[in-house]
Amino acid sequence: MKLTPNMLNLALAPILRGPIAIILLASGILSGAPMPAQAGVFSVTPVRIYMTPRDRAVAVTITNEGDAEVVLQADLNAWSQKPDGTDEQVPTEDLILSPPILKLAPNARQVVRLALLKPADASRQLIYRMIIREVPEAAPARDKTMQMPIALALSMPVFITPPPAKRExxxxxxxxxxxxxxxxxxxxxxxxxxxxxxxxxxxxxxxxxxxxxxxxxxxxxxxxxxxxxxxxxxxxxxxxxxxxxxxxxxxxxxxx
The missing domain is CATH 2.60.40.1930 (Macroglobulin (MG2) domain)
Structure with a gap:
């Protein structure tokens, strides 16, 4: 999926129950100061990650679709829901993305590896969310005007499923x-x-x-x-x- 600044209006309401979540992190967005926004354009495939207990790692492709360098980092969370359906995400070290931080030149593409560090459960599905997040303060200034940094992020579900695991x-x-x-x-x-x-x-x-x-x-x-x-x-x-x-x-x- 390709994430562009034109999608910022959608980003104001994170959609954590859909296939992906678009998250907007803005510095000073409520200040009312009229300044241009600075955001990169990148895509991640696949948008949902499926693994089996036998998979030690899977490949994820990240592409810089823009004309400026972009710096990205990965956050990994264990994902669950309360009985009433409310989402809960807790940082985890069960998974690791290598490298966890990457710098992409304009129109560049890089394949990274998502690896499971703990033994998979033989009876139930392990469920996570991987968030690929732009780090705008680490990117070079794109012109000489004062800009408001906006960090765009994609949140992708990760499912590690043994054969016996089924929905009911x-x-x-x-x-x-x-x-x-x-x-x-x-x-x-x-x-x-x-x-x-x-x-x-x-x-x-x-x-x-x-x-x-x-x-x-x-x-x-x-x-x-x-x-x-x-x-x-x-x-x-x-x-x-x-x-x-x-x-x-x-x-x-x-x-x-």
Whole structure:
């Protein structure tokens, strides 16, 4: 994925439950001083990292898409969710990115290695987030004007999955706002789930819909709002929950 300064409006609201998170770290952004922003342009592939217990390391490609030198560093966090779905990230030494800090010339590309330092769990998935962050104060000035340094960052999930680890999803629905259902999905399994779509259907008719990229980590639940174009009529219906791997799980429900 390519991250550009035009995406700063999205960066104001970090999206930690989607495939990636865009984070904005600005020095003096609330000061009101009219000064130009300084930010680099870089991309990272892949945007989601999958490993098995046999993998000692995986390759990650970082590309400077801009016309100025960029300095980047990596932060690694263990990622979990509370039972109510709130994200928690704690710095970890389970993983290491080599090198952890790199300097890229304009339009340069570098392959780095992400390695697991601890033994993988044989029964459950290990889940982390790797944040590649620009270090603007380490980059040379791009012109003689006074500039506000803005650090752009990409947050990528890292999943280390043994064969037995599986998601276990159960979903229920309750009336929400007008023309909507609150769909609560709980993951009692040992691997993550990511809900991409929810369809509330009666036969071939779609009554309500949710689209997103909501992560549900083991032991957590998430509430998603499926909205329809008109009031939902009572009676039996089906709840089709689609995941990022293309699979769909169906639940029967009765609309009140």
């Amino acid at each position: 999803i159960n979903c229920q629905a309750a009336p929400g706002a007008a023309q909507a259902l609150n769909v609560t999905c709980t993951n009692s399994g040992t691997a993550y789930a990511q809900v991409r779509e929810i369809l509330v259907k009666r036969g071939t008719q779609t009554l309500a819909k949710f689209e997103g990229g909501t992560y549900i980590l083991p032991g957590a639940r998430q509430i998603m709002s499926a909205k329809g174009e008109q009031a939902l009529s009572p009676g039996p219906a089906q709840l089709n929950v689609g995941f990022d791997d293309g699979r769909v799980q169906t639940f029967d429900l009765t609309l009140p």
